[in-house]
Amino acid sequence: MTSENERDIGEIIMSKSVKKSLPLALAVLLALSGAISATPESPGDNANVVISLSQDTFSGVGAGESFNLTISAAGVVEFKQLEIVLNFSPAGAFNLDALAFAPGAATPISPGISTVDEDTRSGGGANFSGGFTGDTDLGVFTVVMADGYDGGEATVEIERVQIGKTSSDYDWVGSGLTITINPPAPPPVITSIDPAQGPTAGGTAVTITGENFQDGATVTIGGAAAAATFVDANSLSATSPAGSVGAADVVVTNPDQSSATSAGAFSYLPPVITSIVPEEGPTAGGTLVTITGENFQDGATVSFGGVAAETTFIDVTSLTAVLPAGAVGSVDVVVTNPDGSSATKADAFGYLPPVITAVVPVSGSISGGALVTITGQNFQDGATVTFGGTEAEATFVDATTLTAILPAGAEGTVDVVVTNPDGTSATKADAFQYLAAPVVSAIDPVSALTTGGTEVTITGQNFLDGATVTIGGAAAEVSFVDENTLTAIVPAGEEGIAAVVVTNIDGSSGSLTKTFTYLLIEPALIAGSDTDASVDFSNPGSGDTEDGSDGEVEFSVDFSGFGDGEATITWAVTNHGSETVYMVDANTIEILAGTTETVSYQTDGGSDYIILDSEGDRSAGTTSVTATASTTAENSEGVSRELSVVFSATWDVPVAAELASITGEFTLDHEVFLQWAVSSQSNNLGWEVHRSIDRIHFEPVGDLVPGDGTADAFRTYNFMDNNLPQADVLYYYLKQLDLDGTSARSDIIEVVLSPASLQLPTANTLWQNFPNPFNPETIISFDLLEDSVVSLVIYDVAGQVVQTLTRAQEMRAGHHQLVWNGLDLNGAKVSSGVYFYQLKSNNFTSMKKMTLIQ
The missing domain is CATH 2.60.40.680 (Immunoglobulin-like)
Known part of the structure; x- marks a missing residue:
């Protein structure tokens, strides 16, 4: 160690x-x-x-x-x-x-x-x-x-x-x-930038390609940081920041601070105007103009001829602007971005004066008053309109439409001028023609059915193509022929006189007020013979065949209808007497006393008849019948009508006086008024009036009513029975006494004494006139079931109106009488002959025949 x-x-x-x-x-x-x-x-x-x-x-x-x-x-x-x-x-x-x-x-x-x-x-x-x-x-x-x-x-x-x-x-x-x-990464390298340009406002998505880009790399364009996204080592995406017009350096800096610069690689562009829609507009402004181009910024402003417009940013390629007022002519359009960059399109927009393209209608009445529409372009609120120099009351509708009330003017063509409040104006030369009002002279034919459909020709003056026609207020289908002629299809209308009005497209009109008539053709069934007959009995053995014997009576009717005239006539004959009556015209039909027989015939000639006969000697009683001819037919409007004519016949032994009629009426004074008439008399002493309360036992009442001996004149007699027994119904007949002591008896008539007979009727009824025949006047009676509008017209045998006793008069329900004095519409006496009288009340129509003898 x-x-x-x-x-x-x-x-x-x-x-x-x-x-x-x-x-x-x-x-x-x-x-x-x-x-x-x-x-x-x-x-x-x-x-x-x-x-x-x-x-x-x-x-x-x-x-x-x-x-x-x-x-x-x-x-x-x-x-x-x-x-x-x-x-x-x-x-x-x-x-x-x-x-x-x-x-x-x-x-x-x-x-x-x-x-x-x-x-x-x-x-x-x-x-x-x-x-x-x-x-x-x-x-x-x-x-x-x-x-x-x-x-x-x-x-x-x-x-x-x-x-x-x-x-x-x-x-x-x-x-x-x-x-x-680790050694440092290689520095970035920029090889391309796409796109290489964009607006100064920024916002352009840019792709930068190159090499050695690092995650976290930053990008600047023109020294301003751009929002960058690392894609991979060879690609970055960035959004260009705002910049100034011109080329700008693009710099990529990696997180290790290595960087690459592409000098002037991205160009900031000013705004560019590519189109302006519309390219023209009115001097008053107000038009919405769309400016398209590139590089517009939110907050950009637009000016027209130096005057700023109210501008709306749509996106970088589109702006809208409300055109300001300007003077006629072309002006520059300038777009200025908030960064001060701008684009100018020289003389890109034209301010236009007003233009008149149409005047509708192109003609009108010299009296004016018609509404005229002027269409065109560039009209301003407050614009005025003149016709031939005369100002009209004008209304601004929009920049393309004005309306004006046509002022009065002289016949001929005039200029129409529109003047905007800014003094710009438009003139359409000879654009309007003043015309005289249409004049309607005639219409042919002058009448048509109420159902319409008839073609008529209307003649006159100053008709315009497009004129309309009304008849009775209803529009007709019209064809323009020329300025003097129109044809029209008559519309459906109501019976009576109808005004014909022609209205030109300018609103002027002309009319005929009393020339055209709507006709309602009603079917008619009228008596073709006397409705009342009084004849002598035929000799026994000769009354059941048509042989011209004394007792034969012919009743006929004439039918007139809308269409082919065909009708089925039904005859109902009721025997009221004591002797047998025969229908002998085709096949003999026996009608026993107290019975009714019915027979129907088809007629296509408009008329039909039956022949009746009865036989008896001087011991025979009086025999009478009623024969009712009836049919159903439609009028010209397709409404069904029930038509009938009532005939009566009386057979008796020959008498000295030819009794034409006898009637009785219970009066308001509680008396019975009898009236009878004779057409002639021979050796007539007079009449006894016989009365019964049971129709079996009769006794004479009052004094003999004197006759006139022998006379051919028509004569009427009256008798008032004012001492009435207690009864609900009284029966009367006349006993005619001859100077030689012989006598004859009339039919029995019935008079109801109940107060109910004075009350309202139970049905609409047209009664036979009385007297009939008559001279010089006759009474026509009728009953109304309800309050009605009544017309009573008298016709001759040709169907022409002779006299109108009342037309469309309101009458109350009840009994009514009208008197005809034998005069026509002009106050002249009519000639002897057969006449018809027709009653119309609400939905009821009835016609009867009468005879005037002068």
């Missing part, structure tokens, strides 16, 4: 380090304190000390560069002396002459660095006072790489750490710990 210690001390003394750093006495003291290298004979108190390194890898250490290696110990016991032996591999990678050691606080006295051999060095320390126990830093080695270090791998191995309390009490620990030195 002693010889080895001595050898070690000698080596230490002779070492280069000792020569440089320590006097001989210090080296001797260090050796005596235990700095010996002999292997300990047995573990001491520090055998379990744990050695640790500040780090075991040093990267990026290049030639001539150094690093500090701190070695620490945990769990030392009365620590007083230290030696650390390091092995360097390869030795040529290190500048071992520059190796230095700074001892820790526990062993502050150090002899410096000792050379063990060519690749091994040691450093140590000592403490001549009390030993240290615990954890402590043993010291720091400063390792310097050789100037010729070429970057290969180099290591430093701790061969041993000798820790002891004395020269005889020490331990070796920590052997085998290795420190690896």
Whole structure:
């Protein structure tokens, strides 16, 4: 042991380090304190000390560069002396002459660095006072790489750490710990930047390609930091920061501070305008304009001809701006970014004056008043309109539409001028024609059915293509022929006179008010013969055949309808008398007393008839029948009508007076008024009135009503029975007395005395006129079931209106009478003949025949 210690001390003394750093006495003291290298004979108190390194890898250490290696110990016991032996591999990678050691606080006295051999060095320390126990830093080695270090791998191995309390009490620990030195990475290289340009506002995604990029590398563009993302050693992505117009350097700096610069590799671009839509607009402004291009920034402004516009940033390629007011002509459009960069598109936008493209309608009445629509472009709110220099009341709708109330003007064409509030104007020459109002002269035909569909021709003046026609207020289908002629399809309408109105497209109109008539054709079933007949019986044996005998009565009806005139006529004949009546016109049909027989005939000629006969001698009683002819037919509007005509016939033995009619009526004074008429009389003494309360037992009442002997004139007689018995119904007949003492009896009539007979009727009824035949006047009676609008018109046999007793008059429900005095519409007397009277009330229509004898 002693010889080895001595050898070690000698080596230490002779070492280069000792020569440089320590006097001989210090080296001797260090050796005596235990700095010996002999292997300990047995573990001491520090055998379990744990050695640790500040780090075991040093990267990026290049030639001539150094690093500090701190070695620490945990769990030392009365620590007083230290030696650390390091092995360097390869030795040529290190500048071992520059190796230095700074001892820790526990062993502050150090002899410096000792050379063990060519690749091994040691450093140590000592403490001549009390030993240290615990954890402590043993010291720091400063390792310097050789100037010729070429970057290969180099290591430093701790061969041993000798820790002891004395020269005889020490331990070796920590052997085998290795420190690896990695050479610095190669510097980054930039090969390309894509894209190589972007807006000054930044935000461009840039890909930087090259070599030797490190995770954590940073990027600057034009000296401003860019947000960078490491992709791999050959690629970085970055977002360009804001910058100024022009070329900017791109610098990549690795975490080891190596860097690469690509000078002027990225260019900051100013804004560029590529298009403006629309490229023109009104001087009033207000148009929304879209500016497209590149490198626009949020907050960019737009000006038109130097006037700032309200601008909205959409994205870096799009802006919108509300066009400010300007003067007619082309102006520059300028986009200015918030960083002051700008783009100008010279004469890129044109301010336009107003333009008139259409005037509708193109013509109108000289009286004005029509609404005219002017369409075009660049109209301003507050624009005015003139027609031929006369200002119209104008309304601004939008920049493309104005409306104006046409002022009055002279016939002919005029200019239309639109003037905007800024003084710009547009003129459309001869754009409007003033026309005289249409004049309607005639319509042909002058009537049509209420169902419409008839084509009419309307003639007049100043008709325009597009004119409309109304008839009775309903629109007709119109065809324009020329300025003097229109054709129209009559629309459906209501019966009566209808106004015809022609309205031109300019709103002017003309009319005919009393020329055109809507016709409602009602079917009619009218008597073609007398409805009342009084005849003598045929001789017995000759009444059941058509042979021209005295008792034959022919009843006929004439049917007129809408369409082909065909109808089925039904005859219902009721025998009210005591003798048999025969229908003898085609097949003999026997009608017994008190029975009714019905027969129907199809007619296509518009008329039908039956022949009735009855036979009896002077002992036969009076026999009477009622024959009702009826049919159903539609009017011209397709409404079904029930039509009927009632005939009556009476057979009796020949009498001196030819009784035409007899009626009885219970009056409001509670009397019975009898009235009868004769068409002629011969040797007539007069009439006795016979009355019964049971229709069986009769007795005469009152005085004889004198006759007129022999006379061919029509004569009417009256009788008032004012002394009535208690009864609900009274029955009367007339007994005619002849001058030679013979007599004849009339039919029995019934008069109802109940107050109910004075009440409202139970059905709508048109009664036979009385008297009939008549001269010079007759009474027409009718009953209304309900309040109605009534028309009562008299026609001649040709169907022409002779007289209107009432038209569309409101009448209350009840009994009514109207008198016709035999005069026509002009107040002239009509000639003798057959006439028809027709009643219309609400949905009820009925017609009867009467005879005037002058």
